[in-house]
Amino acid sequence: MKENMKIIANRQIAKDIYELTLAGSLVQRMRTPGQFVHMKVANSGPLLRRPLSLCDINQEANECTIIYRAEGAGTTLLSQKLPGDTVDVLGPLGNGFSVSALSSGQRALLVGGGIGVPPLYELAKQLVKKGVFVTIVLGFQTKDVVFYEERFASFGETYVATVDGSYGMKGFVTDVIHHHRLSFHVLYACGPKPMLRALANEFPHQDVYLSLEERMGCGIGACFACVCRVPHSETAYKKVCSDGPVFRAGEVVL
Amino acid sequence: MNRLAVELPGLSLKNPIMPASGCFGFGREYAKFYDLSVLGAIMIKATTLEARFGNPTPRVAETPSGMLNAIGLQNPGVDRVINEELPWLAQYDVPIIANVAGSTVEEYVEVARRISKAPNVHALELNISCPNVKKGGIAFGTVPEVAAELTRAVKEVSDVPVYVKLSPNVTNIVAMARAVEQAGADGLTMINTLLGMRIDVKTAKPILANRTGGLSGPAIKPIAIRMIYEVSQAVSIPIIGMGGIESAEDVIEFFYAGASAVAIGTANFIDPYVCPNIIRDLPNVLDELRIDHISQCTGRGWNNGQTVYCGT
Ligand SMILES: Cc1cc2nc3c(=O)[nH]c(=O)nc-3n(C[C@H](O)[C@H](O)[C@H](O)COP(=O)(O)O)c2cc1C
Numbered sequence: 001m002k003e004n005m006k007i008i009a010n011r012q013i014a015k016d017i018y019e020l021t022l023a024g025s026l027v028q029r030m031r032t033p034g035q036f037v038h039m040k041v042a043n044s045g046p047l048l049r050r051p052l053s054l055c056d057i058n059q060e061a062n063e064c065t066i067i068y069r070a071e072g073a074g075t076t077l078l079s080q081k082l083p084g085d086t087v088d089v090l091g092p093l094g095n096g097f098s099v100s101a102l103s104s105g106q107r108a109l110l111v112g113g114g115i116g117v118p119p120l121y122e123l124a125k126q127l128v129k130k131g132v133f134v135t136i137v138l139g140f141q142t143k144d145v146v147f148y149e150e151r152f153a154s155f156g157e158t159y160v161a162t163v164d165g166s167y168g169m170k171g172f173v174t175d176v177i178h179h180h181r182l183s184f185h186v187l188y189a190c191g192p193k194p195m196l197r198a199l200a201n202e203f204p205h206q207d208v209y210l211s212l213e214e215r216m217g218c219g220i221g222a223c224f225a226c227v228c229r230v231p232h233s234e235t236a237y238k239k240v241c242s243d244g245p246v247f248r249a250g251e252v253v254l
Numbered sequence: 255m256n257r258l259a260v261e262l263p264g265l266s267l268k269n270p271i272m273p274a275s276g277c278f279g280f281g282r283e284y285a286k287f288y289d290l291s292v293l294g295a296i297m298i299k300a301t302t303l304e305a306r307f308g309n310p311t312p313r314v315a316e317t318p319s320g321m322l323n324a325i326g327l328q329n330p331g332v333d334r335v336i337n338e339e340l341p342w343l344a345q346y347d348v349p350i351i352a353n354v355a356g357s358t359v360e361e362y363v364e365v366a367r368r369i370s371k372a373p374n375v376h377a378l379e380l381n382i383s384c385p386n387v388k389k390g391g392i393a394f395g396t397v398p399e400v401a402a403e404l405t406r407a408v409k410e411v412s413d414v415p416v417y418v419k420l421s422p423n424v425t426n427i428v429a430m431a432r433a434v435e436q437a438g439a440d441g442l443t444m445i446n447t448l449l450g451m452r453i454d455v456k457t458a459k460p461i462l463a464n465r466t467g468g469l470s471g472p473a474i475k476p477i478a479i480r481m482i483y484e485v486s487q488a489v490s491i492p493i494i495g496m497g498g499i500e501s502a503e504d505v506i507e508f509f510y511a512g513a514s515a516v517a518i519g520t521a522n523f524i525d526p527y528v529c530p531n532i533i534r535d536l537p538n539v540l541d542e543l544r545i546d547h548i549s550q551c552t553g554r555g556w557n558n559g560q561t562v563y564c565g566t
């Protein structure tokens with residue numbers, strides 16, 4: 001479950017956004033889109049690991065891809081790593097998106113916000129392989145940070161919105177969904193909490209899966225840093241790292 | 255001869271390495287990584303009378319060489335710990351040290367009375383040093399008389415030896431240690447986390463929802479060493495040391511300061527295998543130091559090696 005994985009590529013694909021390709025035998029354990037790895041970037045520097053979602057799993061090549069935003073000390077240090085360097089990876093961790101919720105011929109709507117977009121890529125890949133029709137809606141702050149639009153377009157109709165209107169439709173992902181009257185059998189989403197909350201409120205009677213983000217400690221369920229509440233209970237909880245990060249809408253309090 | 259075996263009140267340990275309370279849950283997660291029977295003991299997560307949800311998130315923040323946490327003693331309550339967690343842990347050949355918390359003397363006493371009767375609980379760790387709850391916890395850990403009274407009350411009802419977990423958030427830790435020793439404590443565990451805080455530079459708001467939290471990890475190691483060094487010379491009960499331990503060398507340093515066993519907290523989050531790795535490394539470090547038995551290291555930092563026998 002823990003390995004020093006080798007960096008194959010680490011390149012910038014948008015402002016502060018990097019695409020990291022890693023090789024190692026841990027890839028053979030990676031199956032489910034929406035799972036994450038817990039990464040220790042260097043022996044000196046930041047103490048804790050960083051949770052990073054899997055974006056692409058390529059078992060034939062023994063490689064996986066992760067997309068991250070260089071914002072804090074850990075991810076900035078990671079952005080300076082070169083091919084041939086190694087990083088200490090624990091994983092795969094958590095429960096990802098249920099691909100089996102849909103069968104061939106049904107429709108999925110995939111909605112990603114900002115750095116929540118990457119896990120939807122492997123999800124789209126696996127759904128399309130199953131014969132599911134996918135529609136993708138990606139929301140970003142501004143044009144400079146848009147990534148993977150063409151990549152997603154190869155799987156299905158892809159819409160982009162930016163908050164400032166500098167690219168695609170001006171507004172939020174929910175605006176896109178309304179404007180194009182997008183419908184679905186299952187909705188899968190990953191992104192900031194306000195976005196997830198809006199989607200859950202918008203479609204209270206439909207099958208909606210949401211991937212949550214929370215500051216983590218151990219990443220395996222032992223430290224109780226990343227808990228969230230369960231509706232109608234004072235003490236019940238779910239751990240984002242080990243019960244999630246993907247939950248059914250309504251399963252946890254957003 | 256098992257060079258790592260140590261005997262402490264209530265505890266016959268095959269080695270002096272145990273995960274620290276709150277950093278290992280009730281063992282279930284780490285059992286997926288290795289056989290928990292390799293551990294000297296396990297300090298389970300703080301247990302209160304009723305279930306507690308704890309504090310709002312974010313509950314952790316990183317700091318230079320450390321982390322802040324404000325979990326807020328989340329736990330399922332003493333009955334579920336006794337009925338579900340302890341029986342599950344009984345499949346492993348490892349003694350359990352139960353961390354007891356509360357907000358009143360009565361609550362501590364009731365939790366201690368019940369949990370000390372569980373067959374695999376070999377000792378209690380009285381948590382009078384949690385900085386993350388409004389009532390109780392650290393309130394009992396900063397005034398010697400209050401800590402002594404609580405220790406006495408818990409000693410009266412406990413079926414197993416009682417270790418008191420000291421807070422570093424005091425001006426005179428020796429006075430605290432002496433007070434609980436006189437009140438009948440069988441041992442000390444130290445240190446708990448140091449009260450700290452971080453503020454987000456962009457939003458000007460505290461990063462932790464609880465605003466303040468407890469600092470742990472390598473950043474606090476020198477403080478732990480200093481406090482154990484002082485306390486071990488002032489009391490005659492054993493000390494289980496903790497605070498920033500990451501390696502077998504760190505363990506030796508804690509022993510030299512005066513510890514008789516050690517606990518490992520934050521380091522489990524960085525490397526889930528840290529405890530078994532340290533257990534594996536310790537004999538090699540003893541070899542390098544030409545020391546036969548780990549117990550010979552205790553207090554060597556201040557007793558000039560008098561009681562230490564150097565092999566060959
Ligand atoms: C996330 C977290 C939760 C903790 N929970 C508890 C607890 O429930 N009871 C307790 O006595 N100490 C608790 N502690 C303190 C540790 O047991 C230990 O005393 C402290 O972290 C110093 O050791 P370390 O630097 O190796 O982590 C907690 C520490 C952390 C980091």
